[in-house]
Amino acid sequence: MKISIIGAGYVGLVSGICLADKGNQVVCVDVDRGKVDKINKGEAPIHEDGLGALLTKHVGKNFRASADLHEAVLQTELTMIAVGTPFDGRDIDLGYIRQASQDIGEALAEKPDYHVVVVKSTVVPGTTEGVVRETLERASGKSAGDDFGLGMNPEFLTEGVAIRDFMNPDRIVLGGIDERTLDALRAVYAGFESTPILETNPSTAELIKYTSNALLATMISFSNEIAGLAAKVGGIDTSEVMHAVHLSEYLSLDVDGHRKKAKITSFLNPGCGFGGSCLPKDTKALAAQGESLGAPMRLLEQVIEVNLGQPQKMLELLRQFLPDLEGKTVGVLGLAFKEGTDDMRESPAVPIVEALASCGARVVVFDPVAMPAAQPLLPDDTTYAEDLASVIGTADALLLVTRWDEFLELPSLMRELGREDVPLVDGRRFIDKHAIRNYSGIGL
Ligand code: NAD
Numbered sequence: 001m002k003i004s005i006i007g008a009g010y011v012g013l014v015s016g017i018c019l020a021d022k023g024n025q026v027v028c029v030d031v032d033r034g035k036v037d038k039i040n041k042g043e044a045p046i047h048e049d050g051l052g053a054l055l056t057k058h059v060g061k062n063f064r065a066s067a068d069l070h071e072a073v074l075q076t077e078l079t080m081i082a083v084g085t086p087f088d089g090r091d092i093d094l095g096y097i098r099q100a101s102q103d104i105g106e107a108l109a110e111k112p113d114y115h116v117v118v119v120k121s122t123v124v125p126g127t128t129e130g131v132v133r134e135t136l137e138r139a140s141g142k143s144a145g146d147d148f149g150l151g152m153n154p155e156f157l158t159e160g161v162a163i164r165d166f167m168n169p170d171r172i173v174l175g176g177i178d179e180r181t182l183d184a185l186r187a188v189y190a191g192f193e194s195t196p197i198l199e200t201n202p203s204t205a206e207l208i209k210y211t212s213n214a215l216l217a218t219m220i221s222f223s224n225e226i227a228g229l230a231a232k233v234g235g236i237d238t239s240e241v242m243h244a245v246h247l248s249e250y251l252s253l254d255v256d257g258h259r260k261k262a263k264i265t266s267f268l269n270p271g272c273g274f275g276g277s278c279l280p281k282d283t284k285a286l287a288a289q290g291e292s293l294g295a296p297m298r299l300l301e302q303v304i305e306v307n308l309g310q311p312q313k314m315l316e317l318l319r320q321f322l323p324d325l326e327g328k329t330v331g332v333l334g335l336a337f338k339e340g341t342d343d344m345r346e347s348p349a350v351p352i353v354e355a356l357a358s359c360g361a362r363v364v365v366f367d368p369v370a371m372p373a374a375q376p377l378l379p380d381d382t383t384y385a386e387d388l389a390s391v392i393g394t395a396d397a398l399l400l401v402t403r404w405d406e407f408l409e410l411p412s413l414m415r416e417l418g419r420e421d422v423p424l425v426d427g428r429r430f431i432d433k434h435a436i437r438n439y440s441g442i443g444l
């Protein structure tokens, strides 16, 4: 199928290149010409495992990027909208969605053939059949259902392993206003026979996406609330508590005589808080929609509130070792909101570094890939270390924020450098607590 995708970011570019790999003819459109040029040279604009190889394989063949949305819509049969949907402080910001819908609608006005428009961005329930439909119909002078199809196909990929997730999805959700739209969507996903496919209406598809993310966020804040209590009681390690909870028959299975934890348990761990481009903004957007519709979401509001407090917990733990941070050198290990990505959006590392700096500490940071992306977001006097060893060599204390595999060598490296007394506050409970002499962590 000939497919155009509006927005060549994490979702648009990954979906586009994977659908090209499945044999479709794909053009990804972006307003950012620098990104378009880079992609057309076969260079990945983001850090994602496997993306570079797929670009090399398909660019110039059945995949290209373009800044010309109009032409891309006219030359394809189906258009996916994958632009950003940030939170504007009060509500979901549908500005990019409106603009993309307007531009697609103007192109449709000139297109005699039937075309299908599919929203892939995460949008609050009602958006596809509301704002998107109205904008497309007004700009095109055409009618959804009669002249063009309209659908919603949420994306569930996870950053860092986005290509793997897109190619091996756990589910595919197709929301369509009619059978003809669903037929087109079935054709797009024809190469994913072994995946459960759920067909529904657009609003249900939209709520499925939010409910999935809200559940993950709720589990994280729930674990952090338990960790907060355990720390006050004393003598309890929340990691131990959670490990036992995970082993319940509700959360694990016996496989070949071994107890195997369900993957969801990876969201039931204490830590310095969830970040990223989705969980924070999606929980806020859903809670805001609930409030505006007279269905306030008190539980979700508290999930957000608990999360906001987690970065500060890192400083409280640090003060056990360094009561006065003035003039002290503190090493922050990991800046990206999670491992495997250079994405800094809503990373807990930002409030942590800011809080350290405001207490007068000299902050030295290290992240294997996210330092360039972090630089514009961190205080000017932050020091960027070349490697892990140089942070260990200079720091009075270390804070671990991201679960990068290279940090697992921390205990041996500290010993090698004769720095085994340096305290570590583990914000992800990633390092064995017995392997570090002065260890503390969330939930301990
Ligand atoms: P992103 O910011 O990485 O990419 C969005 C891209 O759209 C940018 O490159 C921007 O320049 C481009 N753009 C904006 N307006 C445009 C327009 N009018 N025409 C052409 N291009 C335009 O965003 P993302 O992380 O890919 O997220 C996109 C959507 O997918 C969001 O709704 C997000 O919630 C959802 N989502 C993201 C992920 C993820 O892991 N990042 C996973 C699932 C769903």
Ligand code: UGA
Pocket: 122, 155, 156, 157, 158, 159, 160, 213, 216, 220, 266, 267, 268, 269, 270, 271, 272, 273, 274, 275, 276, 277, 278, 279, 337, 338
């Ligand atoms: C999340 C979901 O996992 C995806 O299914 C979804 O498609 C995506 O959002 C989206 O809608 O964009 P992502 O944001 O890439 O994916 O990353 P996650 O692995 O979910 O991690 C989110 C945050 O939660 C990270 O900051 C991570 O460190 C944190 N986290 C995770 C915790 O704080 N505690 C945990 O126990 C697990």
